[in-house]
Every structure is written in C-alpha cells, then in structure tokens.
Amino acid sequence: MGTLVEPALLLLLWQSVWALDIPLEVRQPPTIIKQSMKEHIVDPKDTMVIECEAKGNPHPIFSWRRNGKYFNVARDSQASMRRRSGTLDIYAKNNPEQYEAEYQCIASNEYGSAYSNKIRLQLYRAPVWPREILEPVVVSAGLPLVLSCDPPPGPPKPETYWMSSSFPTMQxxxxxxxxxxxxxxxxxxxNVLINDSVADYCCNARFPYKNVIQQKMPVVVKVLTSEYYSVRPRTVAEAAPTWLSPTGSSSSILVLQGEELLLECIAAGMPTPRITWTKDGEDLAVTSRMKVKNFNKMIQIPKASFDDVGEYTCAATNRLGYIEHTITVKVKAAPFWLEKPTDLILAPEENGRLVCRSDGAPRPTISWSINGEPIETAxxxxxxxxxxxxxxFRSVSASNTAVYQCNASNQFGYLLANAFVNVLHATPRILGPRNELTKVIEGSHALLDCRYFGSPVPELRW
Structure with a gap:
C-alpha cells in the first residue's frame, strides 16, 4: 500500500517543484525537451526523422554527432535541420544504408550544452521470404517432426504463427x-499421425512496424504407415520421451529485469508425454505474475524479477519413460533510476548538490561530464x-553555471541525464495569471496554486 502524504509535507513538495519552474525569460542553460527513442526504426522510403528539441535562454543552437564524430549537416545534400530545432530530416534517395548509425544531438548556448541519448538509427527493410520449392517431408507414423519457420529478420522481431491448408480452406x-x-x-x-498428412503447412510472420504479413512457401507432410499399421490403424510404435526443445539435460537463460521470460519444454514420444515443472526442487508455485501455457509446455512471466532466479526442472513422462531438463534462470538488470539529478538554481555563495543515484545488476558505474566533457578533464x-x-557545490559563482551530465551504465545499458546549475540573482515573482477566480463546489476540496520563482528561493506566505 502507498502511504498518505501529510498536507504540510505536500505543500513543501509543491514549493520545491514550483521553485524550480524557471521562466523562459530568465537566462538559463539548454534543456532537452524532446528526442527520439534510443532504438529508432525508420523506413528509408520515407523522410527519416530524428527528433531533438530543446529550450533555453538564449535559444539553443544545435549540432549532431554520428558514430561519435561531428556530423556536418550543412554539407550533406540529403539531410537538413529544422528551423530553431535540432530535428533532423534525412531524404535518403541515394544509399540510405550510409545513415544507419548512432546519432547524438547537442543543444548549446552561452551557458552550457545539453546532450541527447545516443540514438541508434536502424532501417526498416521489407521482409522477403526466399522463393523456394520445399520438398515434401516424409515421416513414419508415431515419430516426432519439427517444421522450421526461419522468418526474415527484423527489426523489429516478427510474430510468427502457422496455418494449415487443405484446398480450398486454410485455418x-x-x-x-x-x-x-x-x-x-x-x-x-x-508424434505424427496419419491425419497430419491431409494438409499443407505454412509459417506466417507478421512484422509490427508496418503490420506486414509474409507467408513462407507451404510444405507438404507425408506420413508413412507400415503394412501392419494399414491392417490395424490404431497401432503405432510406442517410444519413450526425448527432448525436442531444448535439447540435452540442462540449459540456461539470461533475462533482464522487466523483460518477458519464456521457459519452454517440448518432448517427443508415443504416447504424447505429459510435462510437469518444479523450481529449486519443489513443485512450481504458479503465481499471478506467471502463466502456464501451451498445455503445460511453456511458462510465461511477462515481467521478470529477481524472484524468478533459480533452477526450473521440466519433466516429460509417458508409460515408457521419464526424462528431465533443468533450466537455470539468471536475472540481470539494465540501469534504472533511484534518484535522477534535477536542475539546480542557486544564488551566488549558496551551496547545492546534484544527485545521480541508480541501481542495476551488475551495479552501474557513475560518470559525470560538464557540457559534454568528462569532469576529469574539465x-x-x-x-x-x-x-x-x-x-x-560550495559557495557557487557564475563560473559554476553549466549543464552537467550523469551517465549510469553497465553491460546491459545506460542512463543519461542532463541537469543544469544556474547561478543567478532573480527578484521574487509570481508566475501564472493574476486575480484568477476559482470556482468550487461547497463542501469539496479547493486547491490554490501559487507558482513562483526567485533566486535565492523566496519564502512563500499566504
């Protein structure tokens, strides 16, 4: 359960927030207010757009890095920046592959430079399944069979499903x-049965970026039966369980915290084996965080957590045998924020601090930069x-005004935050409309906003 915040504390929180709401007419370093995703997929047939917007006073000027080096947009005939913006428009009629790279936007004015995330631009390529003639798959009744899909690669990763067709229907x-x-x-x-040969099978892949569905060439399955089987159609050679996926007796899975975890055990055998699960030697306790799917052959955990670490053992059983497979699950975590640095407005001679607190597995390393330059070399x-x-910061002066970057990184990702320190004298002012009339219903709560600004932070009285 969440905890209730006392009104007095709530008022202090509002004061803290509003005090940092620096009006744009006050001189200030740049702040990035809009940027593209870190993994940015574009269609090269359209205008490729990489967003970067920032505010500041004076209004920032923009520049770009591509793969860590200065990108001279003005000299590129297929790229341009929008007016008073850093957003890139790329019209790649020729050789669009040259623009598949890592980009970073820089917004600068006389008080500092703010940096965007590193944006990896990936080109969407229309998926094409090779046109191939697939030979019929011939298999004896009772034996296992695997039909491969192998869809064209993304990005992003396609969703696959299988259809069976028996002219003129498909399902x-x-x-x-x-x-x-x-x-x-x-x-x-x-195991295959004679009825499995009444239809063709084809794999379909749906690509979510354009919602395009591509179909693989169908494959014909022919199930052979012996003379004995023809006489007694219900008799098929029995077989003890063996693993189809995964193979062997053990495997391991590494998943990031918050990502989907899928555990799968599919066995061959005749009669069809039954699958059961244990975790760390005990019966698997199915919680609300997980789903058991595909007739007990799959465990789905939509958002993995560190509670999911352990050894999961699946067992396949029929009347001829019993086999086990142990899946060791390890959970790691890309960096995530515990406390993100926020803009700091100080009057000369005041003290202040920027806090960059994050966690992850392994624990992230923290590095600081000033206007993009590592603090060690500044x-x-x-x-x-x-x-x-x-x-x-102690006894600050105007020389401390800058944009400070905090980078928290481990092998699974990074976080980048900009926070400026703005050292200035500013007389107290009330922000927002004056003489505003607020209408409320008798007996209900009323909230009166008093947004203000000043440096040093003014004392608020009603």
Whole structure:
C-alpha cells in the first residue's frame, strides 16, 4: 500500500517543484525537451526523422554527432535541420544504408550544452521470404517432426504463427498436447499421425512496424504407415520421451529485469508425454505474475524479477519413460533510476548538490561530464567536488553555471541525464495569471496554486 502524504509535507513538495519552474525569460542553460527513442526504426522510403528539441535562454543552437564524430549537416545534400530545432530530416534517395548509425544531438548556448541519448538509427527493410520449392517431408507414423519457420529478420522481431491448408480452406494450426509452436517459431509434433498428412503447412510472420504479413512457401507432410499399421490403424510404435526443445539435460537463460521470460519444454514420444515443472526442487508455485501455457509446455512471466532466479526442472513422462531438463534462470538488470539529478538554481555563495543515484545488476558505474566533457578533464573548480554519486557545490559563482551530465551504465545499458546549475540573482515573482477566480463546489476540496520563482528561493506566505 502507498502511504498518505501529510498536507504540510505536500505543500513543501509543491514549493520545491514550483521553485524550480524557471521562466523562459530568465537566462538559463539548454534543456532537452524532446528526442527520439534510443532504438529508432525508420523506413528509408520515407523522410527519416530524428527528433531533438530543446529550450533555453538564449535559444539553443544545435549540432549532431554520428558514430561519435561531428556530423556536418550543412554539407550533406540529403539531410537538413529544422528551423530553431535540432530535428533532423534525412531524404535518403541515394544509399540510405550510409545513415544507419548512432546519432547524438547537442543543444548549446552561452551557458552550457545539453546532450541527447545516443540514438541508434536502424532501417526498416521489407521482409522477403526466399522463393523456394520445399520438398515434401516424409515421416513414419508415431515419430516426432519439427517444421522450421526461419522468418526474415527484423527489426523489429516478427510474430510468427502457422496455418494449415487443405484446398480450398486454410485455418490456423490449433495447438494441443501433441502439436505446438515453439518460442523460435518452429512447429513441433511430439508424434505424427496419419491425419497430419491431409494438409499443407505454412509459417506466417507478421512484422509490427508496418503490420506486414509474409507467408513462407507451404510444405507438404507425408506420413508413412507400415503394412501392419494399414491392417490395424490404431497401432503405432510406442517410444519413450526425448527432448525436442531444448535439447540435452540442462540449459540456461539470461533475462533482464522487466523483460518477458519464456521457459519452454517440448518432448517427443508415443504416447504424447505429459510435462510437469518444479523450481529449486519443489513443485512450481504458479503465481499471478506467471502463466502456464501451451498445455503445460511453456511458462510465461511477462515481467521478470529477481524472484524468478533459480533452477526450473521440466519433466516429460509417458508409460515408457521419464526424462528431465533443468533450466537455470539468471536475472540481470539494465540501469534504472533511484534518484535522477534535477536542475539546480542557486544564488551566488549558496551551496547545492546534484544527485545521480541508480541501481542495476551488475551495479552501474557513475560518470559525470560538464557540457559534454568528462569532469576529469574539465577545468578544475575548487568549490566543486565529486563524492560517489553526488556532485557537491560550495559557495557557487557564475563560473559554476553549466549543464552537467550523469551517465549510469553497465553491460546491459545506460542512463543519461542532463541537469543544469544556474547561478543567478532573480527578484521574487509570481508566475501564472493574476486575480484568477476559482470556482468550487461547497463542501469539496479547493486547491490554490501559487507558482513562483526567485533566486535565492523566496519564502512563500499566504
């Protein structure tokens, strides 16, 4: 349960927030207010747009880096920047592949430079399945069968499903204990029956970026039966369980916190094996965070957490045998914020600090930059000190005005935050409309906003 915030504390929180709402007419370093996603997919047939917007006073000027080097937009005939904006428009009629790169936007004015995330531009390529003639798959009744899908690669990763066709109808392959589609998109038969040869099978891939569906060439399955089987159609050679996916007796999965975790065990055998699960030697406790799917052959955890770490053992059983497979699950975490640095407005001789607190697995390393330059190589300032995840300022002066970047990174990702320190004298002022009339219903709550600004932070009285 969440905790209730006392009104007095709530008022202090409002005061803290409003005090940082610096009006744009006051001189201030740049602030990035809009940028493209870190993983940015574009269609090269359209205008490729990489967004970057910033505010500041004076209004910022913009520049770009591509793969870590200065990108001279003015000299590129296929690229341009929008007026009073850093947003890039790329009209790549010739050789669009040259623009597949990592971009970073820089917004600068006389008081500092703010940096966007590193934006990886990826080109969307229309998926094309190779036109191939697939030979019929011949298999004896009772044996296992795997039909591969192998869809064209993304980005982004396609969603796959299987259809079966028996002229003139086509319908989705319905999974059951014997037939299932694996995580990799392949179609698995724990054992084949004569009825499996009445239809062709084709894999379909849906690509979410353009919602395009591509269909693989269908494959014909021919199920052979012996003379004995022809006489007694219900008799098929029985077989003990063996693993189709995953293979062997053990495997491991590494998943990032918050991402989807899929555990899958598909077995061959005749009769069709039954699948059961244990975790760390005990029966698997199915919680509200997980779903058991595909007739017990799959465990889906939409958002993995560190509670999901452990050894999951799936067992396949029929009357001829019993096998196990152990999946070791490890959960790591890309950096995430515990406390993100926020803009700091100080009057001369005041003290202040920027806090950059994050966590992850492994624990992220913290590095600081000033206007994009590593703090270790920037001009030293005796009143500025790095202490772990905190940047401390004492008795500030105008020379401390800048945009400070905090980078928290580990092997699975990074976080980048800009926070400016603005040292100035500013007389107290009320922000927003004057003489505003607020109408409320008798007996209900009323909230009166008093947004203000000043440096040093003014004392608010009603």
């Amino acid at each position: 989705a392959v319905r999974p059951d204990r014997r037939v299932s589609m694996g995580v990799n998109g392949d179609l698995y038969f724990s 001009d030293p300032q005796p009143n500025r000190q790095v202490s772990g995840d905190t940047l401390i």
